[in-house]
Amino acid sequence: MSMPVRIDDxxxxxxxxxxxxxxxxxxxxxxxxxxxxxxxLDNPDLPVDFVRELLIARAEGPTLATPFVPEGRRD
Known part of the structure; x- marks a missing residue:
């Protein structure tokens, strides 16, 4: 649902x-x-840049994700 909102120019x-x-x-x-x-605001202990990157990564979805491979387990 869209609602008109007044904001500063x-x-x-x-x-x-x-x-x-x-x-x-x-x-x-x-x-x-x-x-x-x-x-x-919900996660004050996290840096804002981390929050921003997390939201972007979640929006990209799993198709663009790089699988996590722990060190020492590279086959």
């Missing part, structure tokens, strides 16, 4: 620029920032 312009760079819609960029913010 400066935030909108920042979201527009970042959305263009990351190939997202402006709404999608703001939603992404909101998810990072919520996840960071």
């Amino acid at each position: 400066t935030l909108y312009e920042m979201a527009r620029a970042q959305a263009h760079a990351e190939r997202r819609t402006i709404a999608g960029q703001i939603e992404f920032w909101a998810m990072i913010g919520k996840a960071s």
Whole structure:
């Protein structure tokens, strides 16, 4: 469901620029920032960059994942 929301013009312009760079819609960029913010608040011990990369990896799904191979078990 979409809901109109008023935001500051400066935030909108920042979201527009970042959305263009990351190939997202402006709404999608703001939603992404909101998810990072919520996840960071829910997990204050984790660095924000880690949270961001985790959300990106989860969105990519398992098809782009590299299997984990513990050291010493390379056959």
